[in-house]
Amino acid sequence: xxxxxxxxxxxxxxxxxxxxxxxxxxxxxxxxxxxxxxxxxxxxxxxxxxxxxxxxxxxxxxxxxxxxxxxxxxxxxxxxxxxxxxxxxxxxxxxxxxxxxxxxxxxxxxxxxxxxxxxxxxxxxxxxxxxxxxxxxxxxxxxxxxxxxxxxxxxxxxxxxxxxxxxxxxxxxxxxxxxxxxxxxxxxxxxxxxxxxxxxxxxxxxxxxxxxxxxxxxxxxxxxxxxxxxxxxxx
Amino acid sequence: xxxxxxxxxxxxxxxxxxxxxxxxxxxxxxxxxxxxxxxxxxxxxxxxxxxxxxxxxxxxxxxxxxxxxxxxxxxxxxxxxxxxxxxxxxxxxxxxxxxxxxxxxxxxxxxxxxxxxxxxxxxxxxxxxxxxxxxxxxxxxxxxxxxxxxxxxxxxxxxxxxxxxxxxxxxxxxxxxxxxxxxxxxxxxxxxxxxxxxxxxxxxxxxxxxxxxxxxxxxxxxxxxxxxxxxxxxxxxxxxxxxxxxxxxxxxxxxxxxxxxxxxxxxxxxxxxxxxxxxxxxxxxxxxxxxxxxxxxx
Numbered sequence: 001x002x003x004x005x006x007x008x009x010x011x012x013x014x015x016x017x018x019x020x021x022x023x024x025x026x027x028x029x030x031x032x033x034x035x036x037x038x039x040x041x042x043x044x045x046x047x048x049x050x051x052x053x054x055x056x057x058x059x060x061x062x063x064x065x066x067x068x069x070x071x072x073x074x075x076x077x078x079x080x081x082x083x084x085x086x087x088x089x090x091x092x093x094x095x096x097x098x099x100x101x102x103x104x105x106x107x108x109x110x111x112x113x114x115x116x117x118x119x120x121x122x123x124x125x126x127x128x129x130x131x132x133x134x135x136x137x138x139x140x141x142x143x144x145x146x147x148x149x150x151x152x153x154x155x156x157x158x159x160x161x162x163x164x165x166x167x168x169x170x171x172x173x174x175x176x177x178x179x180x181x182x183x184x185x186x187x188x189x190x191x192x193x194x195x196x197x198x199x200x201x202x203x204x205x206x207x208x209x210x211x212x213x214x215x216x217x218x219x220x221x222x223x224x225x226x227x228x229x230x231x232x233x234x235x
Numbered sequence: 236x237x238x239x240x241x242x243x244x245x246x247x248x249x250x251x252x253x254x255x256x257x258x259x260x261x262x263x264x265x266x267x268x269x270x271x272x273x274x275x276x277x278x279x280x281x282x283x284x285x286x287x288x289x290x291x292x293x294x295x296x297x298x299x300x301x302x303x304x305x306x307x308x309x310x311x312x313x314x315x316x317x318x319x320x321x322x323x324x325x326x327x328x329x330x331x332x333x334x335x336x337x338x339x340x341x342x343x344x345x346x347x348x349x350x351x352x353x354x355x356x357x358x359x360x361x362x363x364x365x366x367x368x369x370x371x372x373x374x375x376x377x378x379x380x381x382x383x384x385x386x387x388x389x390x391x392x393x394x395x396x397x398x399x400x401x402x403x404x405x406x407x408x409x410x411x412x413x414x415x416x417x418x419x420x421x422x423x424x425x426x427x428x429x430x431x432x433x434x435x436x437x438x439x440x441x442x443x444x445x446x447x448x449x450x451x452x453x454x455x456x457x458x459x460x461x462x463x464x465x466x467x468x469x470x471x472x473x474x475x476x477x478x479x480x481x482x483x484x485x486x487x488x489x490x491x492x493x494x495x496x497x498x499x500x501x502x503x504x505x506x507x508x509x510x511x512x513x514x515x516x517x518x519x520x521x522x523x524x525x526x527x528x529x530x531x532x533x
Contacts, residue, residue: 048436070533077438088433105439149437 001025002047002157002188007056009042009212016042018212020056024190026156029183031199032192033223034209040192043209044159047190048080049073060157078106081150085162087142089134095121095145096130102153120152124178140171144178151182158182160191164198172198196223242450245423252419253455256519259415260459263408264515268467268507270401277394279487284387289358290367291381293351298376303352306374310356313370315363320355324348351378409518412459416452416522417529424448424530435533445527452523453516460515464508 002024009017017039024030032040045051046058049065058065060079068076081102089098096117103113121127124144134142143163150158160179164172176198183189193199199206199221206221207214246253294303303321310316322330327350335341356371358364364384371380424431434444471478475492483489491499 050436071441073533074435074438074440077436082436088429088436090430090433101434102437105434105437105443153438 001059001061002190003057003059004043004046005057005059007046007053007058009039009046009051010054015212017046017053017209020209020212020214022207022214022217024188026188027183027186029180029189029202029204030191031202031204031206031221032190032209033194033199033206033221034215036194038209039212040209041161042212044082044161044190044192047157047159048082049076074105078153079155080157080159081153081155083143083146083150083158083160083163085165087134087146089142089145089149091134094131094133095126095137095148098134098145099130099148099152102149106153116152117148120148123151123181124148125174138171139166140174143167143171143175147175147178147182151187155187157188157190160189160193162192162194164193164195169197176202199223238446238450241447242454245427245447245451246454249423249426252422256412256416256419256452256455257458257462259408259412260456260515260519261462262459263405263412263518264456264460264463264511265466266401266408267405267514268463268511270397270405272467272507273397274394274401276482276485276488277390277397279485280482281387281390281394282487283485284383284390287383289364289383289387290356290371291383292354292356292371292374292377293379293381294353295376295378296348296351298352298378302374302376303354306371306377307354309370309374310354310367313363313366315358315360315366317357317359318355319357322353322355324350324352327351327353412456412518413522413525416455416519417526419455420448420452420523420526421530423451424526431531441531441533444533445531448527448531449520449523452519452521452526454519455522456515456517456519457512458515459519460512463515464511467511 002022004020004022007017007020008015020039020043032043034040042051046053047060047065049068053066056066060076063076063079065076090101093101099117099120100113103116108116117130118127121130124147126141126144126148129137129141134145137145143166147163158179163179164175167175172195179189179191180202200223203220203222206216206218206223208216208218208221292306307319307321310319324347328345328347331345331350332342356367358367364382371377431444479489479492483493491497491503494500
Protein backbone atom coordinates (compact mmCIF):
# COMPACT_ATOMS: atom_id res chain seq x y z
CA UNK A 1 0.00 0.00 0.00
CA UNK A 2 1.16 3.52 -0.83
CA UNK A 3 0.16 6.37 1.43
CA UNK A 4 0.69 10.12 1.00
CA UNK A 5 -0.16 11.85 4.26
CA UNK A 6 -0.51 15.65 4.00
CA UNK A 7 2.44 15.83 1.60
CA UNK A 8 3.69 19.18 0.31
CA UNK A 9 6.63 19.90 -1.92
CA UNK A 10 7.86 23.43 -2.48
CA UNK A 11 10.53 24.52 -4.93
CA UNK A 12 11.30 27.97 -3.53
CA UNK A 13 8.09 29.96 -3.96
CA UNK A 14 6.56 27.35 -6.27
CA UNK A 15 4.18 24.89 -4.63
CA UNK A 16 4.60 21.73 -6.68
CA UNK A 17 2.36 19.73 -4.28
CA UNK A 18 0.19 21.12 -1.48
CA UNK A 19 -1.18 19.04 1.35
CA UNK A 20 -1.76 15.90 -0.73
CA UNK A 21 -3.26 12.90 1.07
CA UNK A 22 -3.80 9.79 -1.04
CA UNK A 23 -3.86 6.05 -0.40
CA UNK A 24 -3.28 3.51 -3.15
CA UNK A 25 -3.93 -0.18 -2.44
CA UNK A 26 -1.76 -3.06 -3.68
CA UNK A 27 -2.60 -4.12 -7.23
CA UNK A 28 -4.48 -0.93 -8.17
CA UNK A 29 -4.22 0.75 -11.58
CA UNK A 30 -4.35 4.49 -11.06
CA UNK A 31 -4.26 7.32 -13.58
CA UNK A 32 -2.69 10.57 -12.45
CA UNK A 33 -3.97 13.38 -14.60
CA UNK A 34 -3.89 17.14 -14.70
CA UNK A 35 -2.47 19.95 -16.80
CA UNK A 36 1.26 20.48 -17.22
CA UNK A 37 2.79 21.78 -13.99
CA UNK A 38 -0.01 20.28 -11.87
CA UNK A 39 2.48 18.18 -9.86
CA UNK A 40 2.18 14.75 -11.51
CA UNK A 41 5.90 14.26 -12.06
CA UNK A 42 6.69 15.59 -8.57
CA UNK A 43 4.20 13.04 -7.17
CA UNK A 44 6.11 10.24 -8.94
CA UNK A 45 9.54 11.62 -8.03
CA UNK A 46 8.61 11.64 -4.35
CA UNK A 47 7.78 7.95 -4.61
CA UNK A 48 11.23 7.08 -5.98
CA UNK A 49 13.03 9.47 -3.63
CA UNK A 50 14.33 11.56 -6.52
CA UNK A 51 12.86 14.38 -4.45
CA UNK A 52 12.09 14.80 -0.76
CA UNK A 53 8.78 16.24 0.47
CA UNK A 54 8.91 19.58 2.26
CA UNK A 55 6.18 18.39 4.61
CA UNK A 56 4.25 15.18 5.25
CA UNK A 57 4.95 11.45 5.13
CA UNK A 58 5.10 9.00 2.25
CA UNK A 59 4.90 5.31 3.09
CA UNK A 60 5.24 2.22 0.92
CA UNK A 61 4.08 -0.78 2.97
CA UNK A 62 6.36 -0.66 6.00
CA UNK A 63 8.88 1.73 4.45
CA UNK A 64 8.73 5.45 5.26
CA UNK A 65 10.18 6.86 2.05
CA UNK A 66 10.80 10.42 3.24
CA UNK A 67 13.03 9.28 6.12
CA UNK A 68 14.83 6.55 4.16
CA UNK A 69 18.63 6.80 4.46
CA UNK A 70 20.58 7.44 1.25
CA UNK A 71 22.11 3.96 1.50
CA UNK A 72 18.64 2.43 1.20
CA UNK A 73 17.38 4.39 -1.81
CA UNK A 74 18.56 1.81 -4.34
CA UNK A 75 16.57 -0.87 -2.50
CA UNK A 76 13.43 1.30 -2.75
CA UNK A 77 14.02 1.73 -6.49
CA UNK A 78 14.12 -2.03 -6.94
CA UNK A 79 10.60 -2.12 -5.47
CA UNK A 80 9.35 0.92 -7.38
CA UNK A 81 10.15 0.79 -11.11
CA UNK A 82 9.73 3.75 -13.44
CA UNK A 83 8.87 3.94 -17.14
CA UNK A 84 9.69 7.28 -18.75
CA UNK A 85 8.31 9.16 -21.72
CA UNK A 86 11.83 9.40 -23.19
CA UNK A 87 12.54 5.68 -22.50
CA UNK A 88 15.97 6.26 -20.90
CA UNK A 89 17.69 3.37 -22.67
CA UNK A 90 21.45 2.93 -23.12
CA UNK A 91 22.11 3.43 -26.82
CA UNK A 92 25.33 1.37 -26.84
CA UNK A 93 23.59 -1.73 -25.52
CA UNK A 94 21.20 -4.14 -27.20
CA UNK A 95 17.61 -4.69 -26.12
CA UNK A 96 18.73 -7.79 -24.22
CA UNK A 97 21.56 -5.91 -22.47
CA UNK A 98 19.32 -2.98 -21.55
CA UNK A 99 16.82 -5.30 -19.92
CA UNK A 100 19.53 -7.45 -18.34
CA UNK A 101 20.92 -4.35 -16.62
CA UNK A 102 18.15 -4.47 -14.02
CA UNK A 103 19.15 -8.04 -13.12
CA UNK A 104 22.91 -7.50 -13.23
CA UNK A 105 22.67 -4.84 -10.55
CA UNK A 106 21.06 -7.30 -8.16
CA UNK A 107 23.78 -9.87 -8.80
CA UNK A 108 21.87 -12.53 -10.80
CA UNK A 109 24.02 -14.99 -12.75
CA UNK A 110 24.13 -15.18 -16.55
CA UNK A 111 21.82 -18.20 -16.72
CA UNK A 112 19.13 -16.58 -14.57
CA UNK A 113 19.47 -13.33 -16.51
CA UNK A 114 19.06 -15.07 -19.87
CA UNK A 115 15.98 -16.95 -18.62
CA UNK A 116 14.25 -13.94 -17.02
CA UNK A 117 15.06 -11.53 -19.86
CA UNK A 118 13.73 -13.95 -22.48
CA UNK A 119 10.52 -14.36 -20.48
CA UNK A 120 9.93 -10.65 -20.08
CA UNK A 121 10.76 -9.89 -23.72
CA UNK A 122 8.16 -12.45 -24.71
CA UNK A 123 5.63 -10.71 -22.42
CA UNK A 124 6.21 -7.34 -24.13
CA UNK A 125 6.39 -8.87 -27.61
CA UNK A 126 10.07 -8.23 -28.32
CA UNK A 127 11.37 -11.81 -28.34
CA UNK A 128 12.67 -11.47 -31.90
CA UNK A 129 14.44 -8.17 -31.34
CA UNK A 130 16.70 -8.81 -28.39
CA UNK A 131 19.91 -8.38 -30.39
CA UNK A 132 18.91 -5.01 -31.85
CA UNK A 133 20.21 -1.67 -30.60
CA UNK A 134 17.84 1.18 -29.60
CA UNK A 135 18.57 3.06 -32.87
CA UNK A 136 17.09 0.11 -34.77
CA UNK A 137 13.75 0.17 -32.90
CA UNK A 138 10.50 2.10 -33.34
CA UNK A 139 9.21 4.36 -30.55
CA UNK A 140 6.73 1.69 -29.45
CA UNK A 141 9.46 -0.94 -29.31
CA UNK A 142 11.68 1.43 -27.32
CA UNK A 143 8.91 1.89 -24.78
CA UNK A 144 8.34 -1.88 -24.60
CA UNK A 145 12.06 -2.33 -23.93
CA UNK A 146 11.85 0.28 -21.19
CA UNK A 147 8.84 -1.51 -19.66
CA UNK A 148 10.64 -4.85 -19.90
CA UNK A 149 13.65 -3.43 -18.06
CA UNK A 150 11.39 -2.01 -15.36
CA UNK A 151 9.39 -5.20 -14.71
CA UNK A 152 12.13 -7.82 -15.13
CA UNK A 153 13.26 -7.38 -11.53
CA UNK A 154 9.68 -7.86 -10.30
CA UNK A 155 8.91 -4.46 -8.77
CA UNK A 156 5.89 -4.12 -6.51
CA UNK A 157 4.94 -0.77 -8.02
CA UNK A 158 5.36 0.51 -11.56
CA UNK A 159 5.29 4.25 -12.14
CA UNK A 160 4.76 5.38 -15.72
CA UNK A 161 5.44 9.04 -16.45
CA UNK A 162 3.61 9.87 -19.69
CA UNK A 163 4.63 6.55 -21.27
CA UNK A 164 2.50 7.18 -24.37
CA UNK A 165 3.55 10.80 -24.77
CA UNK A 166 5.77 10.07 -27.77
CA UNK A 167 3.58 7.39 -29.34
CA UNK A 168 0.82 7.25 -31.95
CA UNK A 169 -2.66 6.18 -30.73
CA UNK A 170 -2.36 2.58 -31.93
CA UNK A 171 1.03 2.08 -30.29
CA UNK A 172 -0.22 3.83 -27.16
CA UNK A 173 -2.95 1.20 -26.84
CA UNK A 174 -0.40 -1.59 -27.29
CA UNK A 175 1.60 -0.14 -24.40
CA UNK A 176 -1.58 0.15 -22.31
CA UNK A 177 -2.38 -3.50 -23.02
CA UNK A 178 1.04 -4.47 -21.71
CA UNK A 179 0.64 -2.31 -18.60
CA UNK A 180 -2.79 -3.85 -17.93
CA UNK A 181 -1.32 -7.33 -18.30
CA UNK A 182 1.41 -6.43 -15.79
CA UNK A 183 -1.30 -5.08 -13.48
CA UNK A 184 -3.23 -8.37 -13.63
CA UNK A 185 -0.23 -10.22 -12.18
CA UNK A 186 -0.42 -7.99 -9.09
CA UNK A 187 1.85 -5.01 -9.83
CA UNK A 188 0.46 -1.67 -8.69
CA UNK A 189 0.52 0.80 -11.59
CA UNK A 190 0.43 4.58 -11.32
CA UNK A 191 0.39 6.25 -14.71
CA UNK A 192 0.70 9.98 -15.25
CA UNK A 193 -0.90 10.89 -18.58
CA UNK A 194 -2.46 13.57 -20.76
CA UNK A 195 -4.14 10.97 -22.97
CA UNK A 196 -7.87 11.59 -22.37
CA UNK A 197 -8.90 8.75 -24.70
CA UNK A 198 -7.07 6.13 -22.67
CA UNK A 199 -8.34 7.43 -19.33
CA UNK A 200 -11.93 7.67 -20.52
CA UNK A 201 -11.94 4.27 -22.20
CA UNK A 202 -10.31 2.30 -19.39
CA UNK A 203 -12.37 3.83 -16.57
CA UNK A 204 -9.78 3.13 -13.88
CA UNK A 205 -9.25 5.06 -10.67
CA UNK A 206 -8.24 8.58 -11.63
CA UNK A 207 -6.60 11.18 -9.40
CA UNK A 208 -6.71 14.70 -10.81
CA UNK A 209 -4.11 17.24 -9.72
CA UNK A 210 -4.30 20.97 -10.29
CA UNK A 211 -1.80 23.52 -8.97
CA UNK A 212 -0.30 20.80 -6.77
CA UNK A 213 -3.55 19.84 -5.06
CA UNK A 214 -5.81 16.81 -5.52
CA UNK A 215 -9.05 18.17 -7.01
CA UNK A 216 -10.72 14.83 -7.61
CA UNK A 217 -10.16 11.15 -6.88
CA UNK A 218 -12.69 8.97 -8.68
CA UNK A 219 -12.90 5.18 -8.73
CA UNK A 220 -13.93 5.14 -12.41
CA UNK A 221 -12.65 8.53 -13.41
CA UNK A 222 -12.85 10.54 -16.59
CA UNK A 223 -10.46 13.02 -18.09
CA UNK A 224 -12.13 16.42 -17.69
CA UNK A 225 -10.84 18.63 -20.41
CA UNK A 226 -9.88 22.00 -19.08
CA UNK A 227 -12.27 24.85 -20.06
CA UNK A 228 -9.51 26.72 -21.85
CA UNK A 229 -8.56 23.63 -23.85
CA UNK A 230 -12.20 23.07 -24.73
CA UNK A 231 -12.41 26.62 -26.08
CA UNK A 232 -9.27 26.01 -28.14
CA UNK A 233 -10.78 22.82 -29.55
CA UNK A 234 -13.97 24.66 -30.60
CA UNK A 235 -11.90 27.28 -32.40
CA UNK B 236 28.96 -7.83 -17.00
CA UNK B 237 31.50 -8.28 -14.26
CA UNK B 238 33.14 -5.36 -12.54
CA UNK B 239 36.44 -5.99 -14.31
CA UNK B 240 34.79 -6.28 -17.73
CA UNK B 241 32.95 -2.99 -17.21
CA UNK B 242 36.16 -1.22 -16.12
CA UNK B 243 38.05 -2.73 -19.09
CA UNK B 244 35.32 -1.58 -21.50
CA UNK B 245 35.54 1.95 -20.08
CA UNK B 246 39.28 1.92 -20.87
CA UNK B 247 38.90 0.30 -24.29
CA UNK B 248 36.32 2.80 -25.46
CA UNK B 249 38.57 5.83 -24.86
CA UNK B 250 42.07 4.56 -25.69
CA UNK B 251 43.80 7.97 -25.86
CA UNK B 252 42.70 8.98 -22.38
CA UNK B 253 43.72 5.54 -21.11
CA UNK B 254 47.11 5.90 -22.78
CA UNK B 255 47.68 9.34 -21.20
CA UNK B 256 46.89 7.98 -17.74
CA UNK B 257 49.02 4.85 -18.19
CA UNK B 258 52.02 6.79 -19.54
CA UNK B 259 51.93 9.24 -16.65
CA UNK B 260 51.71 6.37 -14.20
CA UNK B 261 54.58 4.64 -16.00
CA UNK B 262 56.85 7.70 -15.75
CA UNK B 263 56.05 8.18 -12.07
CA UNK B 264 56.64 4.55 -11.20
CA UNK B 265 59.77 4.27 -13.35
CA UNK B 266 61.32 7.24 -11.59
CA UNK B 267 60.10 6.13 -8.16
CA UNK B 268 61.43 2.61 -8.80
CA UNK B 269 64.85 3.79 -9.99
CA UNK B 270 65.26 6.21 -7.11
CA UNK B 271 64.13 3.56 -4.67
CA UNK B 272 66.80 1.18 -5.99
CA UNK B 273 69.46 3.93 -5.93
CA UNK B 274 68.45 4.92 -2.42
CA UNK B 275 68.51 1.30 -1.21
CA UNK B 276 71.91 0.70 -2.81
CA UNK B 277 73.35 3.87 -1.28
CA UNK B 278 71.97 2.82 2.11
CA UNK B 279 73.83 -0.49 1.94
CA UNK B 280 76.99 1.20 0.68
CA UNK B 281 76.78 3.64 3.58
CA UNK B 282 76.10 0.84 6.03
CA UNK B 283 79.13 -1.01 4.67
CA UNK B 284 81.43 1.97 5.19
CA UNK B 285 79.91 2.77 8.58
CA UNK B 286 80.58 -0.82 9.61
CA UNK B 287 84.22 -0.49 8.69
CA UNK B 288 86.72 0.83 11.30
CA UNK B 289 86.26 4.55 11.57
CA UNK B 290 89.91 5.22 12.39
CA UNK B 291 92.92 3.22 11.31
CA UNK B 292 96.12 4.02 13.25
CA UNK B 293 99.33 2.93 11.46
CA UNK B 294 102.43 2.57 13.64
CA UNK B 295 106.08 3.20 12.84
CA UNK B 296 108.22 0.07 12.36
CA UNK B 297 110.16 0.82 15.54
CA UNK B 298 107.06 1.13 17.73
CA UNK B 299 107.00 -1.56 20.36
CA UNK B 300 104.14 -3.80 21.44
CA UNK B 301 103.96 -1.92 24.79
CA UNK B 302 103.21 1.44 23.10
CA UNK B 303 100.51 -0.13 20.98
CA UNK B 304 99.00 -1.85 24.03
CA UNK B 305 99.14 1.45 25.98
CA UNK B 306 97.24 3.29 23.24
CA UNK B 307 94.70 0.48 23.07
CA UNK B 308 94.18 0.72 26.84
CA UNK B 309 93.85 4.52 26.74
CA UNK B 310 91.27 4.31 23.97
CA UNK B 311 89.31 1.62 25.82
CA UNK B 312 89.42 3.71 29.00
CA UNK B 313 87.50 6.53 27.27
CA UNK B 314 84.47 4.20 27.12
CA UNK B 315 83.68 5.56 23.68
CA UNK B 316 85.03 2.74 21.53
CA UNK B 317 82.83 0.02 20.09
CA UNK B 318 85.76 -2.15 19.02
CA UNK B 319 89.53 -2.05 18.71
CA UNK B 320 91.29 -4.58 16.55
CA UNK B 321 95.06 -5.02 16.42
CA UNK B 322 96.47 -5.91 13.00
CA UNK B 323 100.04 -7.14 13.29
CA UNK B 324 102.59 -6.95 10.47
CA UNK B 325 101.87 -10.64 9.69
CA UNK B 326 98.12 -10.04 9.65
CA UNK B 327 98.69 -7.07 7.33
CA UNK B 328 100.66 -9.31 4.97
CA UNK B 329 97.87 -11.90 4.95
CA UNK B 330 95.32 -9.21 4.10
CA UNK B 331 97.60 -7.78 1.41
CA UNK B 332 98.06 -11.23 -0.14
CA UNK B 333 94.34 -11.86 -0.15
CA UNK B 334 93.62 -8.52 -1.78
CA UNK B 335 96.25 -9.04 -4.48
CA UNK B 336 96.08 -12.79 -4.96
CA UNK B 337 95.43 -12.40 -8.70
CA UNK B 338 98.54 -10.29 -9.25
CA UNK B 339 101.71 -12.34 -8.46
CA UNK B 340 104.00 -9.43 -9.36
CA UNK B 341 102.67 -7.38 -6.45
CA UNK B 342 103.22 -10.29 -4.07
CA UNK B 343 106.82 -11.08 -4.98
CA UNK B 344 108.60 -8.15 -3.32
CA UNK B 345 106.40 -7.70 -0.27
CA UNK B 346 107.24 -9.08 3.16
CA UNK B 347 105.74 -8.53 6.60
CA UNK B 348 108.59 -6.21 7.55
CA UNK B 349 107.63 -3.44 5.16
CA UNK B 350 103.96 -3.41 6.16
CA UNK B 351 102.97 -1.40 9.25
CA UNK B 352 101.12 -2.78 12.25
CA UNK B 353 97.85 -0.96 12.94
CA UNK B 354 94.86 -0.52 15.22
CA UNK B 355 91.35 -0.42 13.66
CA UNK B 356 89.17 1.63 15.96
CA UNK B 357 85.36 2.02 15.85
CA UNK B 358 83.56 4.53 18.07
CA UNK B 359 80.19 3.76 19.65
CA UNK B 360 78.84 6.92 17.95
CA UNK B 361 80.30 9.07 15.12
CA UNK B 362 80.39 12.18 17.34
CA UNK B 363 82.83 10.44 19.75
CA UNK B 364 85.47 10.41 17.02
CA UNK B 365 86.53 13.95 17.94
CA UNK B 366 87.13 12.79 21.55
CA UNK B 367 89.31 9.89 20.40
CA UNK B 368 91.40 12.00 18.03
CA UNK B 369 93.57 13.78 20.70
CA UNK B 370 94.28 10.46 22.46
CA UNK B 371 95.62 9.01 19.21
CA UNK B 372 97.54 12.16 18.25
CA UNK B 373 99.37 12.23 21.62
CA UNK B 374 100.36 8.58 21.44
CA UNK B 375 103.97 7.52 20.76
CA UNK B 376 105.06 5.79 17.58
CA UNK B 377 102.06 6.69 15.40
CA UNK B 378 103.01 7.08 11.75
CA UNK B 379 99.69 7.83 10.06
CA UNK B 380 96.00 8.08 10.98
CA UNK B 381 93.29 7.42 8.36
CA UNK B 382 89.75 8.56 9.10
CA UNK B 383 86.73 6.87 7.43
CA UNK B 384 84.69 9.86 8.57
CA UNK B 385 85.37 11.83 5.40
CA UNK B 386 84.25 8.96 3.17
CA UNK B 387 81.16 8.36 5.30
CA UNK B 388 80.24 12.03 5.36
CA UNK B 389 80.47 12.25 1.58
CA UNK B 390 78.32 9.13 1.29
CA UNK B 391 75.75 10.50 3.72
CA UNK B 392 75.57 13.69 1.67
CA UNK B 393 75.04 11.67 -1.52
CA UNK B 394 72.47 9.36 0.07
CA UNK B 395 70.53 12.32 1.44
CA UNK B 396 70.67 14.06 -1.91
CA UNK B 397 69.37 10.95 -3.68
CA UNK B 398 66.57 10.61 -1.14
CA UNK B 399 65.60 14.29 -1.34
CA UNK B 400 65.76 14.66 -5.09
CA UNK B 401 64.22 11.25 -5.77
CA UNK B 402 61.58 11.62 -3.11
CA UNK B 403 60.60 15.12 -4.24
CA UNK B 404 60.47 14.18 -7.93
CA UNK B 405 58.57 10.98 -7.28
CA UNK B 406 56.21 12.86 -4.94
CA UNK B 407 55.53 15.56 -7.51
CA UNK B 408 54.95 13.01 -10.24
CA UNK B 409 52.69 11.02 -7.92
CA UNK B 410 50.55 14.11 -7.34
CA UNK B 411 50.56 14.73 -11.09
CA UNK B 412 49.46 11.13 -11.75
CA UNK B 413 46.65 11.40 -9.22
CA UNK B 414 45.45 14.64 -10.82
CA UNK B 415 45.56 13.18 -14.33
CA UNK B 416 43.68 10.03 -13.33
CA UNK B 417 41.21 12.19 -11.43
CA UNK B 418 40.62 14.38 -14.50
CA UNK B 419 40.26 11.42 -16.84
CA UNK B 420 37.87 9.56 -14.55
CA UNK B 421 35.94 12.82 -14.05
CA UNK B 422 35.59 13.11 -17.85
CA UNK B 423 34.46 9.50 -18.07
CA UNK B 424 31.81 10.11 -15.42
CA UNK B 425 30.60 13.18 -17.32
CA UNK B 426 30.44 11.20 -20.58
CA UNK B 427 28.52 8.43 -18.85
CA UNK B 428 26.16 10.79 -17.05
CA UNK B 429 23.10 9.26 -18.69
CA UNK B 430 24.21 5.71 -17.91
CA UNK B 431 24.84 6.67 -14.29
CA UNK B 432 21.40 8.30 -14.10
CA UNK B 433 19.74 5.18 -15.54
CA UNK B 434 21.65 2.85 -13.22
CA UNK B 435 20.58 5.03 -10.34
CA UNK B 436 16.94 4.91 -11.37
CA UNK B 437 16.81 1.15 -11.89
CA UNK B 438 18.13 0.58 -8.37
CA UNK B 439 21.87 0.01 -8.77
CA UNK B 440 23.67 0.43 -5.47
CA UNK B 441 26.12 3.34 -5.18
CA UNK B 442 28.94 0.78 -4.98
CA UNK B 443 27.81 -0.92 -8.21
CA UNK B 444 27.97 2.44 -10.01
CA UNK B 445 31.22 3.63 -8.45
CA UNK B 446 33.26 0.41 -8.45
CA UNK B 447 34.09 0.26 -12.21
CA UNK B 448 35.41 3.83 -12.10
CA UNK B 449 37.48 3.08 -9.00
CA UNK B 450 38.86 -0.08 -10.54
CA UNK B 451 39.62 1.75 -13.80
CA UNK B 452 41.97 4.14 -11.94
CA UNK B 453 43.64 1.19 -10.21
CA UNK B 454 44.11 -0.55 -13.57
CA UNK B 455 45.83 2.52 -15.03
CA UNK B 456 48.30 2.28 -12.14
CA UNK B 457 48.81 -1.46 -12.65
CA UNK B 458 49.43 -1.10 -16.39
CA UNK B 459 51.83 1.81 -15.73
CA UNK B 460 53.65 -0.30 -13.14
CA UNK B 461 53.82 -3.20 -15.60
CA UNK B 462 55.62 -1.09 -18.21
CA UNK B 463 57.93 0.41 -15.55
CA UNK B 464 58.81 -3.12 -14.38
CA UNK B 465 59.72 -4.21 -17.91
CA UNK B 466 61.98 -1.17 -18.39
CA UNK B 467 63.67 -1.55 -14.97
CA UNK B 468 64.18 -5.29 -15.49
CA UNK B 469 65.67 -4.58 -18.95
CA UNK B 470 67.99 -1.89 -17.57
CA UNK B 471 69.12 -4.18 -14.75
CA UNK B 472 69.95 -6.97 -17.21
CA UNK B 473 71.80 -4.57 -19.48
CA UNK B 474 73.82 -3.01 -16.65
CA UNK B 475 74.27 -6.28 -14.73
CA UNK B 476 78.05 -6.74 -15.30
CA UNK B 477 78.74 -3.09 -14.42
CA UNK B 478 76.52 -3.16 -11.32
CA UNK B 479 78.06 -6.40 -10.09
CA UNK B 480 81.58 -5.05 -10.60
CA UNK B 481 80.84 -1.70 -9.02
CA UNK B 482 78.63 -2.69 -6.10
CA UNK B 483 79.46 -6.38 -5.75
CA UNK B 484 82.03 -5.68 -3.00
CA UNK B 485 79.18 -4.59 -0.68
CA UNK B 486 78.26 -7.90 0.97
CA UNK B 487 74.44 -7.43 0.93
CA UNK B 488 74.33 -6.22 -2.67
CA UNK B 489 76.91 -8.72 -3.87
CA UNK B 490 75.05 -11.55 -2.11
CA UNK B 491 71.77 -10.69 -3.84
CA UNK B 492 73.00 -9.53 -7.28
CA UNK B 493 75.70 -12.18 -7.53
CA UNK B 494 73.26 -15.08 -7.21
CA UNK B 495 70.25 -14.46 -9.50
CA UNK B 496 68.72 -17.86 -8.73
CA UNK B 497 68.99 -17.50 -4.95
CA UNK B 498 65.96 -17.10 -2.68
CA UNK B 499 67.26 -13.69 -1.57
CA UNK B 500 67.38 -12.43 -5.17
CA UNK B 501 63.94 -13.81 -6.02
CA UNK B 502 62.39 -12.42 -2.82
CA UNK B 503 63.96 -9.01 -3.43
CA UNK B 504 62.76 -8.96 -7.05
CA UNK B 505 59.22 -10.06 -6.16
CA UNK B 506 59.12 -7.62 -3.24
CA UNK B 507 60.30 -4.73 -5.41
CA UNK B 508 58.01 -5.45 -8.36
CA UNK B 509 55.08 -6.29 -6.07
CA UNK B 510 55.61 -3.02 -4.22
CA UNK B 511 55.76 -1.13 -7.53
CA UNK B 512 52.50 -2.73 -8.71
CA UNK B 513 50.80 -2.01 -5.40
CA UNK B 514 51.99 1.60 -5.43
CA UNK B 515 50.66 2.01 -8.98
CA UNK B 516 47.31 0.48 -8.07
CA UNK B 517 47.02 2.68 -4.97
CA UNK B 518 47.96 5.88 -6.83
CA UNK B 519 45.39 5.17 -9.56
CA UNK B 520 42.75 4.24 -7.00
CA UNK B 521 43.33 7.44 -5.04
CA UNK B 522 42.92 9.49 -8.26
CA UNK B 523 39.70 7.74 -9.19
CA UNK B 524 38.45 7.87 -5.60
CA UNK B 525 38.80 11.65 -5.58
CA UNK B 526 36.96 11.89 -8.92
CA UNK B 527 34.20 9.53 -7.81
CA UNK B 528 33.65 11.33 -4.52
CA UNK B 529 33.60 14.65 -6.36
CA UNK B 530 31.49 13.81 -9.39
CA UNK B 531 29.36 10.82 -8.31
CA UNK B 532 27.32 12.10 -5.43
CA UNK B 533 24.05 10.30 -4.71
